[in-house]
Each structure stands twice: as C-alpha cells, then as structure tokens.
Amino acid sequence: MSRIEDLEVFVAVVELGSLTAAANRLSRPLQTVSRALAALEDDIGVELIHRTTRRSTPSEAGEIFYRRVKPAVDEIREARLEAAQRRLEPSGVLRIGAPALFAPRFLMPIVAEYMRQYEEVQVELDLSDAFVDLAGGGLDMVVRIGDLADSSLAGKRLGGLRRVVFGAPSYLAARGRPKHPQDLKHHDCITRLGDDRQGTWMFTIDGRPRGVKVSGPLRVNAMAAIYAAVGEELGLGYSPLWQIEHLIVDRRVQVVLEAFEPSPVPIHILWREGRAPTAKVRTFIDLLSKRLKLDHL
Template sequence: MDRIDAMRAFVTVVNEGTFTRAAERLEMSPQLVSKYVSQLETHLGVRLLNRTTRKIHLTEAGTQYHQRAQQVLNDIDDMENQLDDLHTQAQGLLRISAPVSFAIRHMAPLLSEFQKMHPGVSIDLQLNDRKVDIVEEGFDIALRIGHLKSSSLIAKRLAPIRLVLCASPTYLEQHGTPGHPQDLANHQYLRYSYMDMDTGPSVQKWLQARGRRTGGEMVSNNGDVLVESAKAGAGIALQPTFIAGAAIKEGKLQMLLPEYEPEPMALYAVYAHRQLLASKVRSFIDFIDGFFGEPPYWDRFD
C-alpha cells in the first residue's frame, strides 16, 4: 500500500461525500478507492468511516485523522509546487565561486543585469583563486580559468583568456625592450604564484630560469598587485588581458614579444550536473554565455 495514495483517497472520499465522486476526482475506479481506504484502516487499526448504501459517516478517529491527513497532503502539495517553481522559474539562492581579480573587475555588471532579468534569484558570490570543490563546499557554479582537465563536472566555455608579457614604458626605457625570449633572463620578473599552466616553451624556459634565481623578483598570488607593480616600473609581468588590458589600452603598459604569446586559456562555468538542472543555474549559464563578447571586451585595444 502506498500510504500517501491511500491517505489522499480517504481525504477525497470525505471531501466529496461518496466513493463514486471521489473516484471521478482521482480518475480511478470506485473499487480501487474503496480498497485504498480499507487498507488504510487496516494499517491504522481503526475504523475511519461508517458506510451505508447512500452516505458515509466519519468515526471519531476518522474525524481526527481527516484533519491531520488534509494538512499533511496540503504540505506535500506545497512542497512539490515550490520545487517545481525552483525548476521552472529562476529563483532561490545562487552560490557562485569566482577568481578574485576577474570577479572584482568584471562580475558586478553581469550580476546586476542578471538579477534585473531574474529578480527571484539571490546571489552569494565568493572570491577565491584556489580550486574549490563545488559539491563539498555547496556551490552551484564555479568560474574557472585555465586549461581544464577532464573530470566528472560539466564545463561550459565562456571566453578565451589571453596571457601577455607586459611592462611599463618607463621600465623599458631604463632596462631595454626584449626582442627575443632569451633577452628576458636579464629582466625583473613579477611572478604570479599560481602560474602552473603551459605558457609556451620559450616563455616557460625563461620562467623556470627566473625561478632558480635569487633576488630581483616579486611574487604574489594576486594578479592585480603584479599589474600595478608593472605599471609602477617594477618589472615584467605575465598576466591575463582581463587584468592588464585596460592599462595596455591606456598606454600605461606595453605588450612584449607578441609573436611568442602563450596559447590562450579559457574562462569556464563549471557545475555538477547536466540533467535536472535548477532553473537558477540554467538561467545563469545561459545569461553569461556570450556576455563578454567575442573577442571579449577586455581584448579590444583599438
């Protein structure tokens, strides 16, 4: 016996007044409705209804059970309706993990526009450059930058991410402009401590050589700090254009060795499941896809 079906059959019989009308409402046979009610009484060990040929009468136990059963069924219907709304309408709390510098520079307009279109969605944006475990840490979506390895997670590519070598005009006037990756060995390097991606053989060789040197190097786990240091003339930085692009466009930084530019990485939206995706997650992924343009607006230097 399905207790919920039996409970619903009993409540419908009481509300409709007859087994026949209850069967019509439930779209089943009167015999099946009667069977459900009988099974429910057997399960509870009490008589709920006194039946006559024309009418039904609630027993004292039936009256008490009917009130509680009606409330239980209402609660179940409300719960299912709420879950259906979450699936069909974008609402609820959307927890997003995103890289620090990217989020600070580029997420606020996106989130503002998204919430205008989906006012039922609340946003919890957590900034972190480490690779979060979206399932264990309870995130709906993580934005990640890099060359993603295969995993059980779903990844949606959103935009290319260029890495460029850059330095300020003042620094280059004092130390010279490198014309070949070999020339980089004599320059000050502003190193991003999470730089573990493939940066191309020539640049990578220089980075490895710089890693063996002592003195004359700045290391930080934040790209904005390194770009600001490069603008101040502290050295050469290898940074994504979503951080350095504005300074390059303004002439405060100059790109170096463009012919040796590393292969672009990408910005991805990563989430746990493709099927039965909550509408808030699906709506956000659809919204962010193409939001930054192609090429992304931070790469438009003209």
C-alpha cells in the same frame, strides 16, 4: 516488465535498509512499497531483499542487481526533473562561485541583468581564487579560470584569457625591448611567489607551447605588487591582459612579445554532472553565454 516505480522502491530499500524508511522517502504507503518489491522479485524470479522484522538487506543477487540498476534509475529521475523544470520559472537562491578579481568586472553586470529579469531569484556570490568544491561549498555553479581536471563536473567554455609580458616605457627605453622570449634572460623579470610555475613563463615558440625560465631580484606574492613594481621600473611582469588593460590605456605600461603569446587560458562555467540543471541554473548559463565575450582579452 518491471515498472520504474518498482525499481525506485527496490533502490530505496537497499539504500535505507527498511521498507518503512523507503516508504517515507518515496511518500508512498508501506503496503504499496511491499507490493512493488514483491512484484519486482516475481518478475525477475529471484529474491532481491532478505526481510526481517528489524532489517531489510539485499541478497547476493540483489546487490548485483542494485549496482546495475541504480545508475539507470538515477538517470530516469534526472530526466523527469529536467523535463518538469523546463516549464518552471526560476526562483530561490542561486549560489555562484567565481574568482575574486574576475567577478566584479565581468560577472556582476550579468548578475545584475539576471536579477532584474528574474525577480524571484536571489543570488549569492562566493568569491575566491581557490578551486572551490561545488558540493562541499553548497554552490550551484562555479566560474573557473584554467585547465579543467575535475571530470565529475559538467561545463561550458565561455572563452579564453590572454597572457602577456609588459613593462614600463622608461624601463623598455633603458633596457631595450625583448624581441624573442629567450631575450628575457637579459632582463629583470618579476615573478610571483606561490605560483605553480614560479620562474617559468609560457609562450608559443615555433607553433608549440614552451616554458621559458626567467629570473630577477624581486619576487612577490600578489599581482597588485607586480603591477606596482613594473610601474617603478623594477622589471618586466607577466599577467592576464584583462588585469592590466587600465595600465595600457593610461600608457603606464607597454606589452611586448605579442607574437609569442601562449594559448589563451580557458574559462568555464561548471555545474555537477549528471544533474539536470534547475531553471535558475539553466537560465543563468544561457545569459552568461550570450553576454560574456572574452576571446579578445
């Protein structure tokens, strides 16, 4: 039976096109690499690599064998890495991507606790409301708000965020409180420019998710402007609840249509699938899962 070390040699030779380059990648003597490749071919009974003085290329059988064995070799390598890292103390730089408004309030206290607990770890926070690519952005993990569409990432759900309709008390007193989402057609609704669902607010009606068309004379491109406009009695707004909690506490706005709220927007912590989380990633995920409680927001 072929050893995993022989399979690793074969994969490296195919990917690098050279026994010497494979030996350098694997930190093994060239003679050891040559013997491992020969042993693998003897075991299988077919030539896998065509060797010349300048280049080593896979045979037809070698190409087929590579496609089948490559995922298994990667999985074994990751398993080894995971087992080894579970006994290592977190260290190095932990790079986290997160939404710009969400991170200061919810993530920073957890980052502070983490850094006090693991003094060998430095943290870099990349704050953006865009869906940043982990590999392209050089990130170890990312916090995302919204439904997931990227199947190349592994993740863990951290909770959900409520979305609500709200208005200034004076506006509601003058125009009346909507009792049903369809009542919004009689109200000025402040919508956000650039939103994928501009002019459509989501609700739960008769137990099912429904989009309701809304309109009004004012459209803006930032949530802060929506909050200010609602405060000026220019209409109703639609927002994540956590972003207007301070306005509710100060009695500057009131929430309406609570019985028709849509399902909470999910929030996840994501990392690259197929990679064993390093000690610094694994310990941060564990702490985040314990400390971040969002289902009431």
